[in-house]
Amino acid sequence: MNYSPVSQPPEAVANEITEKIIGCAIEVHRHLGPGLLESIYEKALCSELEEAGIAFKYQEPVPVVYKGKELGQLRLDLLVEHEVVVELKAVDRTDPLFEAQLLSYMRLCHKNVGLLINFNVRKMTEGIRRFVI
Numbered sequence: 001m002n003y004s005p006v007s008q009p010p011e012a013v014a015n016e017i018t019e020k021i022i023g024c025a026i027e028v029h030r031h032l033g034p035g036l037l038e039s040i041y042e043k044a045l046c047s048e049l050e051e052a053g054i055a056f057k058y059q060e061p062v063p064v065v066y067k068g069k070e071l072g073q074l075r076l077d078l079l080v081e082h083e084v085v086v087e088l089k090a091v092d093r094t095d096p097l098f099e100a101q102l103l104s105y106m107r108l109c110h111k112n113v114g115l116l117i118n119f120n121v122r123k124m125t126e127g128i129r130r131f132v133i
Contacts, residue, residue: 014113014132017054017081022128024048025117029124038090041119042077045088049080056080062109076105085114089127094118099131106133 008016028044042058049056060076078086087102098116106114114131121127 010112013081014083017084018113018115018130020052020054021049021080021084021086021115021117024052024054025119025128026124029119029121029127032119034090034120034122036090036119038088038119041090042088045078045086045117049078054080055082060109062105064108074105074108076109079109079111083111083113085109085111087114087116089116089118090120091118092120094129099129102131103133106131 024045025048027048028041032041032044046056046058057076057079060079061073062076063073064071076085077088080086085102085106087098087105089098091098094116102114102116106112112133114133116129116131118127
């Protein structure tokens, strides 16, 4: 997928990317349903993104820096099109900790848009939350 910053404002690009990610997540959920491990959904979503020609990085390392000193690294589940941070879950209910985790990842890698996707839901639309900072 090729997005040109000249042709679209950044918000429009992010919206287009999140729509495509959500479409891929719905397709995965349609085929697999709820109740599996997060790692299975992660692999299936990567496969869907690949099929759709959407660029992504899987388990992307992000350094945690404090006052110029690297303290360690965290790993993003997915970074899609260098724009959208995606955090995947397969849990009975989402915890505010998951939201805080996603927002921290977004700040650390300087991204404004993130998706928290929980596959352990009856309808996929119930498991998707979009965050903008």
